[in-house]
Amino acid sequence: MGIEQILAAIPWEKIIIQTVNGIVTGMILALIASGLTLIFGIMDVVNFAHGELFMLGAYVGVVVIATSGSFWLALIVATLVVALLGAALQITTLRPLLGRDPLTTILATFGISLVLQNYALWQFGPVARKIQEPFTGYFTLFYLEYPWYRLLIAALSAAIIGAFWLFLKYGKYGVWIRATTQDRVMAQAMGIPVPWVHTGAFAIGAGMAAASGVLFGPLVGVNHAMGLDWILKAFIVVVVGGMGSLGGSIAASIFISLLEAYASIWVSPAQAVIVSFVVLILTLLFRPTGLFVPTPK
């Protein structure tokens, strides 16, 4: 078989379509994972309930759209409501655990995720709800009518992550967050109200998860179990990206989503998940500190 035949056998059109798809999912995943990484980095909490915050964000979006009809209002309200809920959860359950074994926080947030998931099932029922896209334009991508909305999701996610990065870099409270992440005790000594920085960081992470829930809602139905898939993916991403590294988890999100998108050219999407598992195993074997972080000294 000659080179030309091999080149001809590669489905370029599909690959380009899947590249776009992979980047769109990757940006959503990055938005979820960066909240998770922020929370882990600052207070050593692995937030098992992050997927449920994503799911609740989508449901708040559904409710607001049903009453007001505005997608953008829903996006803002869902972010704020879930951020407040996150702050309340942090104050009631995680603050008492500060200073205990980080593993206890996994248990507590796992409990929270069970409660929230079943609350959503009880409140909204098992039937998936639909969020209407804010606009329904299409453009032609080879043989597909590709919705503009998907590209908008990727752009908005990137914008939110970018804004968040600028906030961490230059905002007063962003500096507080970074200081607390680096050295909790020293930050406290410098007069930073560490417990409130924790609460604030948790609220920001929760809000980001909720925003991604609303943005992603139109692509799939909104149901009570939708958080589970994403939390697992986000966990894979934070391990592969190097836990606690924001840039690493964003890179890993896109990397893994692209790989899954390419894999689903040949196998069913349910089996494409195995690709990200394989990436995880290889990472653990050869570089357990994470693929996208500098080698630790």
Add this chain to the structure above:
Amino acid sequence: MSKRSATVYWTGFSIILALLIVAPLVLPEFWRRFVTEILIWGLLAMSSDILIGYTGMVSFGHSAFFGLGMYGAAAALLMIKPPNLWLAIVYGLIGSAAVALFVAYFSTRLRDIYFAITTLIFSQIFYVVIFTWTEVTGGENGLSFRRPPLAIPGLFSVPFTSETLHWFVLAVVTASYLILRRITQSPFGMVLQSIRENEGRTRAIGYAVERYKIAAVMLSGLFAGLAGVLYAIQNRFAAPDFVYFLVSGETVIFNVMGGIGTLVGPIVGAGFFLLLREAFSRFFTEYYLIPVGVIFIAMVIFMPQGLLGFMRRWLNQ
């Protein structure tokens, strides 16, 4: 163990065992089944206690071992005619041991939270494989089969009734408890506990910590697989739901509720959880996890030692 303390311990052990032996004779059918189920889930939780309580590694992937135990038993019961109870156990143990070796090899490279997350993801790998490989595993529907008779070749063969099933499960769980108790008190068990207390120092003394951890995960996986076999025999099916990570989460809940590092605590925790589920199901129907979850969170915060935590030292002497 002082002599008097030993007497008290074994007396208590005998009384509880005796109560569990007569339980199926006095309880109505529903509660009979309920107690058997507590014992099976208790065995799963107890196996995970080897990791959580004694080695200090929280596994969120025990559903993989449990599920492979179920599917191993299913394979033996479906492929081999006539169905044989002991072969089902052997196949189940082989299945869970293979998975445990795989999981142990990779996940013991990581510690603490990372270990928890990787075990969780590994259990999901097996879930996806089982869920999508429909030709072999029956996919979403799972596999159903007939219950094998309780038989010792050449001696006797009787079909299981709910009483004999209970006694069989009780015998397996009691034997497992005694074996695990012996192991945790052995030099091997002491090394595991020293890994929990201070991993760096244990390595510095010269123990190959990684090998001990792999052995601990495999041991834990074997007993979890045994629980899976028992559950498969009790319910006559194997389903992917039991490989899903919620089962792993429940296993951790049993441990925390009952008290980690006690071996009996997890069984008590399983009983407590199932009782709560039973009680709250009456008012909340299938949303019982809302109140149970709140109780669990409260216990994590206010009662981290669990129900039996106060007698941890005494139970381990």
